[in-house]
Amino acid sequence: MEAATARPQITVREVDRPRRGWVTWLTTTDHKKIGILYLLTVLVFFIIGGVEALLMRIQLGVPDNTFLTPEKYNEIFTLHGTTMVFLVVVPVWAGFANYFVPLMIGARDVAFPRLNAWSYWMFLFGGLALYGSLFFTPPEAGWFSYVPLSLKEYTPSNGQEAWIYMVHLTGLASVLGAINFIATIHNMRAPGMGWGRMPLFVWTMLIYSYLVVLALTSLAATVTMLLLDRNFGTNFFDPAEGGSALLWQHLFWFFGHPEVYILVLPAFGIFSEVLPVFARKPIFGYKAIAAATAGIAFLGMLVWAHHMFATPMSTVVLAFFMLSSFLIAVPTGVKIFNWVATLWRGTIEFRVALLFCVGGIGTFLMGGITGIFLAVFPVDWQLTDTYFVVAHFHYTAFGASAFAMVAALYYWFPKMTGRLMNEGLGKISFWLFLIGFHLTFLIQHSAGLDGMPRRIYEYAESAGWSEMNLISTIGAFVLALSVLITIINMVRSLKRGPIAGPDPWKGNTLEWFTPSPPPENNFDAVPRVRSVEPMKDIRRQIERQTGVPQRFESGKPMVNA
């Protein structure tokens, strides 16, 4: 830890001219630039995945629609799920964490900057491998690629191979990125930043990283088995040759459920960072939230078969996975209670970042409650593989992750660019996001209860699902409009946004200590950390030394915007 404080003694003889232009983006090993590369790539994939969602909603908007062929429909939902999971939500956290974990812990970069660059490029090429298949035949066996459907006999096209290569490349990218985060967080924290003073976003990224290492390596082995079965004559999954079709489901969900927490834990981290800043109050129960994060991750490794309740399983196994799924509700509930308690008796500033956080928490809570229905296996027998499940996981994955993603954008955009985003446009975007989301997905619970299975490309008028689906389709377009407004806001603010200064929100964590955008070395000097909220301590110290009030006063505009 000494290295972080001692000033380097270098005598400069010659200085390289600073490089400019796009080549620096290709050759960079700076965690901030890599973070921005991640985020921009994710934005492109998010738009693609969103357009795919809209295509599906158009197809399902009216009964007996012929807008998409069954083949195209299957390809599109496969791409949508795969894109959103592997190319949007996992890497979006890698992107934000790349930029902010070193800043939040007072480090000058990640532990292995060149490895970090390699992770990014592998992620990008993984995405390109998947979308390259558009020029041939895209995969069509679903993002979960259940065997035997995904075996060569039933899905002969090489789109399935493209899917496997995408999983391999992005998986390796994620694992290496995770190792990098683990090494960085364990070794490069500012002096004084013990485990009990680490920002909660960093805590969630640490746990995210451990889960990535455990889950994505397992998935890599699983898809390799599929690759071998498809191309090299092995029979891991072919029951006719002594293989097992259920083996795939167990292996896939052994990755798949920890994956859910990989998507959602950093979102919890964002909530835990943003709420205290805008409620002007310390996070309620810091230790409980950090412990709950670890608890969720541990239990998250033990619940995978609740995705398979309708397969042949003994009652003992069913009961075990019901109970473990119940258990996970306890730490999750604890977090929600802590967030609400953080708001309690604060002075709440309704900035866009806060709105997206409370909107996300409120939405996620509903996904948590529907999760209890699905954990009770007899009830799950009715609900699984219906639109009830589609609604449930969008309430959790979208409710927490996508809301938190946008919250993080509004919260950290001024740090990354030096300019604030427009609050008015942001608020319009928030309300459309909230309304559009619930319009799309609330009604899907009813569609599922009424017997509408997932992944059907059409339904008959007589099924009685027409109104529900039309409402859902309208909601999807409202949601798309909201995303469009935020993108316009982002582009517009790059040039025209008000200058943010180093600390526009009067934040709590160390990224606000350095200028916006931060210089390449992040910090000339790293302050000693004495609490969870080092910036509060620093502002207090400045106040004492200069007599100029640094504290935020309730009711006054936060920034001159």
Next chain:
Amino acid sequence: MLLGALVLAPAASAGWFLPESAGSPNADAIRTLYILIALIGLVIFIGVEGLMIYSLFRFRARKGRVAAQIHGNTQLEIGWTVGAAAILIFLTVFTFVLLDDIKNPAASQIDADGNPVAASATFAALDQPAPPEGSEAMTIKVVGEQYAWSYFYPTEEGQDRVFAYNDMYVPIGMTVILDVQAKDVAHSWWIPPLGGKADAIPGYTNKTWFQIPLDALEEGQDRVVYEGQCAELCGRNHADMVARVIGLPYDDWVAWRDQKAQEIKEAQEEAAARREEIQASEGGE
């Protein structure tokens, strides 16, 4: 009281708020369990969302307000952790109370000759080889394939011949046990009002059951029809893999079965004759 009233209320026909039911006792028990969870969930939902929205308005930033610098409250935090756990323990107990009714087949309401019998004990377990003494049940093998369901009924020659496709005819009041299998890819058997799904996985036999109650047949109707469709992605035409279960009064069902058996026999004889013809013509060359 409220719970009791809701559970006993007649099943709504459309599933806007509740899973479908009224076709089979297991579906009814699932619905009861669903209602209980919904009530608990509703209380949590209103409590937490209410508190959050209240906080947002009550504690919004105003001139002169100062945020209370509270870091936590151990007693409160232990309290809500234990509270959450207690709710889930209650749910677990309730699930196991209802589980027997859902998982284990009820005794048939009719005997082997189609005469109504008094309600008796349920089977001990779903995988029990034979129904308990004095109760009749029928086992149908259901096989999923792209994109149809085939049904193997018990016949005198055993259970190795397809008897029907997509439309499953069963006697009303008889407990029907399903052995669900798949021929090619995974499928999932699901007729919503008749209970939960059973995935059809190649290489495995999954079990489920249903029983159309005697009172399901409405006055003036000669049959009762339940519709469903495959619930596991099975290929491009997954959406078209539909199934129906048609309940007939026992005597009508016997007539259907005998007619079907006759048709199959004739078709087989015709095929056999045709085969001989071909063999004869080939042999003559």
